[in-house]
Amino acid sequence: MKRSSCIAAKSLGISDGSLAAWVKAVKAAEVPGALDANERAELERLRKENKDLRMDREILRKAAAYFAKETSLDQMVMTLIANAAMVAAARTCANRC
Numbered sequence: 001m002k003r004s005s006c007i008a009a010k011s012l013g014i015s016d017g018s019l020a021a022w023v024k025a026v027k028a029a030e031v032p033g034a035l036d037a038n039e040r041a042e043l044e045r046l047r048k049e050n051k052d053l054r055m056d057r058e059i060l061r062k063a064a065a066y067f068a069k070e071t072s073l074d075q076m077v078m079t080l081i082a083n084a085a086m087v088a089a090a091r092t093c094a095n096r097c
Contacts, residue, residue, distance in 0.1 A: 005020060
């Protein structure tokens, strides 16, 4: 059951005008559209994911530019094989540690 502002003010020992001023001040201080804790956590997670994806995209862009400069298919194949071997070695090392 909702109490009237007059009854609430009386129970607090203040005037109805003081309570109305407090309520008005609180409503004015509220930020419309403010995020709650769950929304803030999700926003931080999404910002980190966005940063990671941008970094991945930049790496892929640079790799594409590098491979576009390669003059022969043999050089590209050899580079891919070398890179695959390095990735496999790094994963093996990571799994052992």
